[in-house]
Amino acid sequence: MARFNPISTQIARHYQAGGPDANGQPPERQTCDSPGNPCRHCLQMIPIGAQMLVLAHRPFPALQPYAETGPIFLCADPCPAGGGAHVPDILASADYIVRGYGQDDRIVYGTGAVIATPQIAARADQLLRDPKVAYVHVRSARNNCFQCRIDRD
Template structure:
């Protein structure tokens, strides 16, 4: 199975970069990156030290519903290219992450969530996506539950 690590869509990112309200209805906060632990969820690279960044609440689901978690993320403040890739993105550099499957209704598929070592993410995502109930997978911080990237079947 071929996997695609899918960042937040460009149109949504450009809206945030232009000052559109986040999932809490607030204007994204602007800050300067210190280069440590600031993964942009669009280019899937860390925001370099000294560069502008946005801090905002994001809901990586099409509509609010009980399973549509929202939380803080970082983005480059200036337009960056989509980091869509078929390999493990650079931002996934912690020891482990939560991997969780979601159905076509954008709800958690129970029994698919686990904390897994970073190197095992592709294999764990493949295992979840082999389940016909799972439409896509989220990778989230194992420490803070922040959304990192979506994984889709190609």
Template structure:
């Protein structure tokens, strides 16, 4: 069984309170234009006119050559963390995604990355997890490489 994992609540609450992002800067605050700004905590789209945060995020425990930093969106107000179940709204809006496996050392496991149709994402993740070196998988934008969520063994 596979589990889509959203950004942890403790990290999200720190950022929502103005804590520094991966670049050491406070998150930028702006209003969502409703054009598809997916919150990485609730994994829903931030509604038009709602306040949101834009910030640099590094979804790894420490800096190292494979620890990519990129922009993400968060709801500015507290939101509930996605808790599994159905495919989250924020992962239904694109026809395809980049998925790639990482080892326990938080480095890319070469040969696991693929751009796959949204409907095939979890099936592809299951294939990636057949490699015993893979500890977890990132879901990223196929067009901009932005971090969306993580897939873990459930």
């Protein structure tokens, strides 16, 4: 069984305290003005009118050719960590890229595909049965933005 995981609380608090993002810049503070801004820590949609952060995030431990960096949203105020066995609320689009990564944090070729949202958990379980796959990313099918990580439970 798979577990959906947010960015770590330590990283979220770093950004929420104004710490530099993956590009070395402070997060941009904005007011959420649409219902589709997913917080990558609580794994909930940021409420309209709430303060949010927009920043560059690299969900990998070190720089290397496969360590993609991209924009994410985050609640501006500390929020509880989301996650669990069920597809999180932030996955509200029709489909997402689901892709496996090895212990070396590099893409396991042949694992990436656009998957209908109701099938994400089953696809992640299938990928995680492969011993070459250490974890899975869920990314936007339109913009490739990191959404969350899926690990073996």
